[in-house]
Each structure stands twice: as C-alpha cells, then as structure tokens.
Amino acid sequence: MERNPIRRQLAIMRQSLFDQGHVDEQFVQLEELQDDANPNFVEEVVTLYYRDSARIILNIEQALERKPFDFGKLDAYMHQFKGSSSSIGAKKVKAESTLFRECCKSGNGEGCMRSFQQLKKEYATLRKKFGAYFQLARQAGPVETASRPK
Amino acid sequence: MNVSSVKGSMSISSSTSTWKAGDTISDQFPAGLRVLVVDDDPTCLMILEKMLIACLYKVTKCNRAETALSKLRENKNGYDIVLSDVHMPDMDGFKLLEHIGLEMDLPVIMMSADDGKQVVMKGVTHGACDYLIKPVRIEALKNIWQHVVRKRKNEWKEFEQSGSVEEGDRQPKQSDDADYSSSANEGNWKGSKRRKDEEEETDERDDTSTLKKPRVVWSVELHQQFVAAVNQLGIDKAVPKKILELMNVPGLTRENVASHLQKYRLYLRRLSGVSQHQSNLSTIISAQDPTFGSLSSLSGLDLQTLAATGQLPAQSLARLQAAGLGRATAKSAIPITLVDQRNIFSFENPKLRFGEGQQQHMTNKQQVNLLHGIPTTMEPKQLVSLRHAAQSVGNMNMQVPPHGPQSSQNNPLLMQMGQQQQQQQSRGQILVDSTINHAPRLSSMGQPILSNGMATNVSSRSGIPENIRAPGYSQTPSMLNFPMNHASELPGNCFPLGSTPGVSNLTSKGAFQEDVNSEIKGSGGFMPSYDVFNDLNQYKPQSWELQNVGIAFDSSQHSNSLQGNLDLTQSALGQQGFSSGQMNGHNRSAAVASKAMFSTGNVKELRSAQNVNQHLNNLLVDNTIRVKSERVCDASPANIFPDHFGQDDLMSALLKQQESVASSENEFDFDGYSMNNIPV
Numbered sequence: 001m002e003r004n005p006i007r008r009q010l011a012i013m014r015q016s017l018f019d020q021g022h023v024d025e026q027f028v029q030l031e032e033l034q035d036d037a038n039p040n041f042v043e044e045v046v047t048l049y050y051r052d053s054a055r056i057i058l059n060i061e062q063a064l065e066r067k068p069f070d071f072g073k074l075d076a077y078m079h080q081f082k083g084s085s086s087s088i089g090a091k092k093v094k095a096e097s098t099l100f101r102e103c104c105k106s107g108n109g110e111g112c113m114r115s116f117q118q119l120k121k122e123y124a125t126l127r128k129k130f131g132a133y134f135q136l137a138r139q140a141g142p143v144e145t146a147s148r149p150k
Numbered sequence: 151m152n153v154s155s156v157k158g159s160m161s162i163s164s165s166t167s168t169w170k171a172g173d174t175i176s177d178q179f180p181a182g183l184r185v186l187v188v189d190d191d192p193t194c195l196m197i198l199e200k201m202l203i204a205c206l207y208k209v210t211k212c213n214r215a216e217t218a219l220s221k222l223r224e225n226k227n228g229y230d231i232v233l234s235d236v237h238m239p240d241m242d243g244f245k246l247l248e249h250i251g252l253e254m255d256l257p258v259i260m261m262s263a264d265d266g267k268q269v270v271m272k273g274v275t276h277g278a279c280d281y282l283i284k285p286v287r288i289e290a291l292k293n294i295w296q297h298v299v300r301k302r303k304n305e306w307k308e309f310e311q312s313g314s315v316e317e318g319d320r321q322p323k324q325s326d327d328a329d330y331s332s333s334a335n336e337g338n339w340k341g342s343k344r345r346k347d348e349e350e351e352t353d354e355r356d357d358t359s360t361l362k363k364p365r366v367v368w369s370v371e372l373h374q375q376f377v378a379a380v381n382q383l384g385i386d387k388a389v390p391k392k393i394l395e396l397m398n399v400p401g402l403t404r405e406n407v408a409s410h411l412q413k414y415r416l417y418l419r420r421l422s423g424v425s426q427h428q429s430n431l432s433t434i435i436s437a438q439d440p441t442f443g444s445l446s447s448l449s450g451l452d453l454q455t456l457a458a459t460g461q462l463p464a465q466s467l468a469r470l471q472a473a474g475l476g477r478a479t480a481k482s483a484i485p486i487t488l489v490d491q492r493n494i495f496s497f498e499n500p501k502l503r504f505g506e507g508q509q510q511h512m513t514n515k516q517q518v519n520l521l522h523g524i525p526t527t528m529e530p531k532q533l534v535s536l537r538h539a540a541q542s543v544g545n546m547n548m549q550v551p552p553h554g555p556q557s558s559q560n561n562p563l564l565m566q567m568g569q570q571q572q573q574q575q576s577r578g579q580i581l582v583d584s585t586i587n588h589a590p591r592l593s594s595m596g597q598p599i600l601s602n603g604m605a606t607n608v609s610s611r612s613g614i615p616e617n618i619r620a621p622g623y624s625q626t627p628s629m630l631n632f633p634m635n636h637a638s639e640l641p642g643n644c645f646p647l648g649s650t651p652g653v654s655n656l657t658s659k660g661a662f663q664e665d666v667n668s669e670i671k672g673s674g675g676f677m678p679s680y681d682v683f684n685d686l687n688q689y690k691p692q693s694w695e696l697q698n699v700g701i702a703f704d705s706s707q708h709s710n711s712l713q714g715n716l717d718l719t720q721s722a723l724g725q726q727g728f729s730s731g732q733m734n735g736h737n738r739s740a741a742v743a744s745k746a747m748f749s750t751g752n753v754k755e756l757r758s759a760q761n762v763n764q765h766l767n768n769l770l771v772d773n774t775i776r777v778k779s780e781r782v783c784d785a786s787p788a789n790i791f792p793d794h795f796g797q798d799d800l801m802s803a804l805l806k807q808q809e810s811v812a813s814s815e816n817e818f819d820f821d822g823y824s825m826n827n828i829p830v
Contacts, residue, residue, distance in 0.1 A: 029201075029287055033200045035195070048196055052191070083262070083263035085288075086263055087191070087193055087197050115444050
C-alpha cells in the first residue's frame with residue numbers, strides 16, 4: 001500500500017477503473033510500457049486516443065443523420081473506433097462498439113442509434129475518469145506503478 | 151552465430167553476419183530487428199511503436215501504406231519484418247502485403263481488431279506469416295523475430311537442398327553446387343564453376359557478408375560486353391572469372407558476373423531446346439526429391455490450394471522463379487533445369503536480389519525456397535509445358551526467318567544475342583520466355599498454376615507485380631520495369647537490354663492480358679491498379695494459359711487496338727526518356743505481332759487497355775506501371791510470332807484455354823477468352 005496519500009488515492013482510483021469495468025488488461029500493458037524515459041506514456045496515449053477517436057465519433061454521428069443508414073460505412077467506422085478503444089483497454093466502450101457493429105450487421109437502425117448513445121455516454125464517463133486519474137498522477141510525481149526497485 | 155561450413159573449404163568466421171544480411175547485430179538477435187510498422191490509427195501506432203522498442207527492436211512507423219511501401223523501396227534491405235494493419239484508408243492491408251511479398255519478400259504480419267475467420271484466412275492465403283488480433287500485447291511482439299528466422303532458414307534449406315546442410319552461414323552456392331554436382335548432368339562447366347565458386351566465394355563471401363554490394367545494373371552496354379566476353383571465351387568455357395577479366399568493368403564482381411552468366415546460360419538453354427533440360431530435370435528431380443520431399447509436398451499442397459483458389463498469381467510464380475533464379479545464380483548447378491524454369495519466370499527478381507550480395511542472397515533464398523519446393527513437384531510438368539512451349543517456339547523460330555528482323559527488333563534480347571544461332575534460339579527463347587513469363591511463368595499447361603500457387607504461398611499475392619517484373623526483365627518489352635521504380639534492379643537482371651519503358655509493357659499487357667485490361671478499365675485510375683493487380687492475380691491461372699498460348703502462337707487480330715496501345719507505349723516511352731530505338735522498334739513489332747496474337751477477347755482488352763495505359767502512363771505510378779509493364783513485356787516478346795506457325799494448333803489450344811478461363815472472367819468487362827468476340 002502506498003504511504004504517500006496521493007499515491008494511495010491514485011492506486012484506489014486505478015483499482016476502481018478496473019473494478020468498474022472501465023478498463024481491462026490492455027491498460028496494464030500500457031502501464032508496463034511506461035518507464036523513466038516515458039513517464040507519462042499512458043496519459044499521452046489516452047490523450048491521443050481521445051483526440052483521434054473524436055473524429056471517428058463525429059463521422060458516425062454524421063452518418064447516422066443520413067437516412068437510410070449506410071450500415072457498411074457505419075460498421076467500418078465502428079471497426080476503426082473499436083480497434084482504437086481496445087488498444088487502450090477501454091473495456092466498456094469496446095463492448096458497446098461490438099454491440100453497435102452487431103446492429104449494423106443485422107441492419108438494425110434503431111439498435112444502432114441506441115447503442116451509439118450508450119457508447120457516447122461510456123466514452124464521456126471514461127474520459128472524465130481518466131482526466132481525474134492523470135491529473136492526480138501528475139501530482140503524485142514520477143510514478144512507480146508496479147515496478148519494483150531492482 | 152558461427153556455423154562451420156560443411157564443406158570446410160571456406161572459413162565462415164565472418165559469415166555470422168550473413169545470417170542477417172544487412173544486420174550486423176546477429177549476436178544480439180533478436181535485438182535490433184528492424185521492424186516497419188504500418189497502421190493508420192495513431193493510437194495503435196504509438197502503442198505498437200513503444201512495445202516494439204521495449205522489445206529492443208529498431209522501429210520505423212508509418213501511418214500510410216504508401217509511405218511504408220516507398221520506405222521499403224528506398225531501402226530494400228533496411229527492414230527485416232513488416233507489421234501492417236488490415237484496414238487502412240489508402241490501401242488495403244492485403245494489397246500492401248502482396249506488394250511487399252512481391253517486391254521485397256519480407257515477412258509480413260497482419261494485425262486487426264477483426265478476428266473473423268474469413269479475414270484471418272485471407273491473411274494466410276495472401277501470404278502473411280502471422281496474424282495478430284488487436285489489441286496487440288507485447289508478448290505477441292516479443293516473438294515476431296521467429297518469422298524472420300524461419301523465412302531465412304527455409305531459404306537456406308531450399309538452397310542447400312541437402313539434409314545435412316547447415317543453415318545460416320552456409321554459402322548457398324557452395325552447398326548448392328555440392329548438392330547438385332551429384333545429380334545434375336549439367337556438364338563440366340558446373341563443376342568448374344563450382345570449384346571456382348568455392349575458392350572465390352570464400353574471399354567474396356567474407357566481403358559480401360558484411361558489405362552490402364550495390365546492385366549491378368546490367369545495362370545494354372554491360373550486357374553486350376558480357377556477351378562479347380562469353381562468345382570470345384566460348385560459351386562452354388566462359389567462366390565468371392575470365393569473363394570478368396575480359397569485360398574489365400570496374401566495380402563488377404565475379405559474383406555479379408556469375409549470377410548473370412547463370413541466367414544467360416539458362417536463357418540459351420531454353421533457346422536451344424528443352425530436351426536436354428528434361429533429362430537433366432528428371433535426373434535432378436529424382437535426385438532431389440527426397441530432399442525436397444517435405445517441401446514439395448508442402449508446395450504441392452499450397453499450389454493446389456492456391457490454384458484452387460485462383461490465387462496463384464504470376465507473382466508467386468515470379469517469386470518462385472526469382473527465388474529459383476536467385477538460387478540458380480548462387481548455384482550454378484542443377485538447378486539449371488530447375489532454375490531454367492524458375493529463371494524463365496523471373497529473371498529480375500533473383501538478379502535484383504543478388505546484386506546486393508549477401509543480403510540478396512537472403513532474399514533470394516527466400517524465393518528460392520519456394521521455387522525449390524515447387525520444382526520438385528512441378529518440375530516434370532513444368533518441364534513438359536516448357537518443352538512444349540520451347541518446341542513450339544523453336545518451330546516457330548524456324549519459320550520465322552522472314553520475321554527475323556522484326557522479331558529481333560522486338561526483342562532487345564534478340565538483338566543482343568545477335569548471333570545467328572542464338573538469334574534463332576533467342577527468338578524461340580523469347581517466345582518461350584514470353585510464354586512462360588506471361589503465364590505464371592510456366593508454359594501454358596495447367597501445371598504452372600501449381601507452381602504459381604507455390605509461389606503464391608510463399609510470396610502471398612504479390613504475384614502480379616512480381617511476375618510482371620520478372621518477365622519484364624527477361625524479355626525486352628518488360629524493360630519497363632527498369633525505368634520505373636526499380637531501375638537498378640531491372641537492368642541488372644534482364645538479359646535484354648531493357649530500356650523499354652514500362653509503357654510498352656502496359657500496352658502489350660493490355661493486349662495480352664485480358665483481365666488486366668478489363669481491370670484497368672474498371673479502375674480508371676491509379677489506385678485501382680492495386681485492385682487490378684489483385685484481380686490479375688486471381689486471374690492468373692487462366693490468363694496464364696491464355697497468355698502462354700496466345701503469346702507463343704497466336705498473333706492476329708486487333709492490330710488496331712494493339713497498335714494503338716503500342717503507340718501509346720512508345721510515346722510514353724519517349725516521355726520517360728527511355729526511347730531506345732530498339733524498344734520502339736520492339737514495341738511496334740510487338741504490336742504487330744500482338745495483333746496477330748490476340749484472340750477476340752484480347753481485342754476488347756486492348757482497347758480498354760489503351761485508355762488505361764494512357765492513363766496509367768500518365769500516372770506513372772511505379773507500382774502500377776511496373777506491374778503492368780512487366781506483364782506487358784511478357785506479352786510483347788510473344789508478339790513476334792507471325793501467324794503462320796502452326797497457328798491452327800495453337801489456336802485450338804488457345805481456344806481451349808480460353809474456354810476454360812472464360813467462366814472465370816465474368817468479373818471483367820470482356821466476355822472472357824472466347825475466340826469469337828473480336829471487338830475491333
């Protein structure tokens with residue numbers, strides 16, 4: 001257990017991200033890539049993710065405004081989005097993406113709309129959580145995370 | 151790694167680095183593995199890069215397939231492995247995979263969030279050596295070096311063709327020679343060559359293993375010098391060392407000459423007939439079968455699978471050929487017969503590779519493996535078809551005298567060969583070559599498909615580009631390739647002086663390859679070329695047959711379209727500055743010949759091809775043009791054949807092929823190869 005109160009809080013936050021199912025094992029992979037040379041690697045990646053995926057979200061929104069739905073295109077966009085989300089370990093977002101794609105494949109327009117709304121919610125929630133988490137992480141200073149002194 | 155040479159004649163102390171041609175960190179392997187990662191998703195790209203760096207690899211990242219390809223082309227030996235995403239906006243990952251396989255023959259790993267069986271299967275059939283499901287974990291990346299090792303290992307195995315050969319440091323030439331000496335009756339020259347190789351390789355090997363030899367461009371002048379030297383020495387007595395001395399070209403190494411000589415010899419052999427090869431081949435095959443056993447069975451399976459799936463693009467064949475050719479150069483021995491077939495298919499590739507010494511050897515090896523595998527299974531058939539082709543070609547040659555001037559004009563090769571005997575032979579050879587080149591390099595028989603399949607297996611679907619390239623090299627028309635992107639490569643490999651711009655290739659290609667044309671039509675743009683090539687690859691099996699027949703025998707009709715195409719080509723050539731008088735002449739004659747050669751189906755294609763060719767020419771896209779030119783090139787040599795060479799038989803053969811292919815051509819605009827449609 002971290003003695004430093006900030007570190008302790010950080011650890012708790014981190015744990016809740018996992019416990020609540022917001023992130024999965026892939027997130028740990030990212031954390032393991034973080035080292036002294038790249039002390040803010042995880043934050044950089046997540047920031048990049050939110051920046052790039054915003055573009056895809058916009059594309060999907062625009063596509064959903066055109067009736068009838070071009071399910072092929074929607075599916076392609078979501079495939080992209082899913083790939084990105086899964087690479088940072090965004091578990092809930094990824095799950096919702098899968099649902100959306102299934103709706104596309106079955107031509108379920110309504111399902112797509114609903115799924116997309118849900119997805120955006122999860123996406124926004126995670127963003128807030130990450131924001132708080134990384135802010136705290138910066139305060140905590142150089143992170144030791146799981147690495148132990150050799 | 152220190153591998154003691156079995157032969158023992160060469161010290162391989164410095165050859166550890168040969169293991170990884172351009173990589174001198176073999177001791178730390180896999181650290182330092184040069185990885186090129188391509189992914190349009192910046193998040194994934196960033197993560198992958200970081201992971202690869204954590205694996206101690208040397209990483210280069212690209213977010214566009216085009217960028218990746220150009221990086222690979224700029225520095226062919228600068229990468230060991232490529233990781234590519236499947237879904238990319240500018241180019242389909244599988245297309246990139248094909249290109250890489252054809253051009254660079256590097257191991258490629260595909261990645262995707264899509265884990266559907268179809269997609270994974272596609273990766274396999276396209277030749278990806280692995281498929282990773284995203285999100286990619288670092289553990290998966292820690293092992294990617296195995297693909298590099300495996301590929302090279304296989305090449306070596308193929309190369310050596312002997313069970314006891316050690317991998318890695320063995321000099322391919324040496325082992326090959328040794329292996330072949332017992333089974334091949336290629337003649338004394340092989341033995342002497344081998345000896346020479348052994349002595350000289352030791353010296354050169356150390357050098358080449360650590361140095362990257364610049365590719366040798368076998369320009370017209372250089373080749374002429376070479377031919378002059380060979381003739382002076384006498385074809386049977388011409389040994390690389392002496393040739394090198396006679397040529398007295400600074401910077402040219404014995405190795406360069408040796409590989410070129412080997413190809414040249416094969417070329418001549420083809421000209422002079424296949425019977426000799428047959429006997430050799432059967433001998434070789436039987437001798438080598440045990441060795442190839444596993445490989446051949448594999449290749450056979452692959453071939454069949456590939457053939458079945460219609461994915462035996464010429465590229466694979468080309469690759470195989472290239473590999474074989476590469477091998478051939480390495481080993482002057484047996485593989486002559488084997489190599490012949492391979493060589494027929496792609497002069498360029500092996501040469502390309504070879505030019506760079508060790509590195510090239512490696513690449514060659516890769517290719518060679520394929521070929522070796524194939525030859526074992528395919529050889530007899532190939533031989534047969536080759537023989538047929540050769541015979542017919544030979545016959546045609548005989549009758550061609552009146553067309554001699556024309557044909558010689560058409561084929562720079564012919565011009566070069568220039569000697570009477572050779573001329574005739576070369577003509578025939580060219581025909582054969584073209585035939586072979588056109589079709590997945592094998593004569594029109596179905597067999598070729600199998601071998602192609604093999605190639606495909608190994609090289610994935612790079613087929614078209616490769617095939618095209620290879621043929622291009624051996625055939626003058628295909629010189630196109632030279633000017634295009636890989637100018638250095640092409641010239642080196644082709645015997646014919648290749649100044650023929652790809653344009654000409656395009657035109658002839660249009661003529662010959664229906665599918666190509668149709669595709670071109672559809673694509674109408676640069677990008678489509680990729681699709682075209684894809685389709686072409688698929689088409690290959692059919693088109694091979696057709697092409698083979700067509701090229702070798704057929705020549706009539708659609709002169710207009712063909713002519714038009716050729717004209718385009720020529721003008722394009724002018725633009726590209728490749729106007730070599732020869733080539734233009736070739737193109738014209740080729741055009742004439744092509745006209746005659748084409749069946750109805752072709753005409754349609756030609757027309758569309760014209761448009762496309764123009765378009766393509768303008769685009770001057772390396773890939774497209776190169777590919778096209780290659781294909782076209784192949785076709786053009788065939789054009790030389792006049793009508794009256796047993797056309798009836800040819801036509802019927804052609805018809806048969808056409809019919810067989812007709813059904814599969816539905817996707818193209820033309821009605822297939824039916825003889826009856828001769829839109830003019």
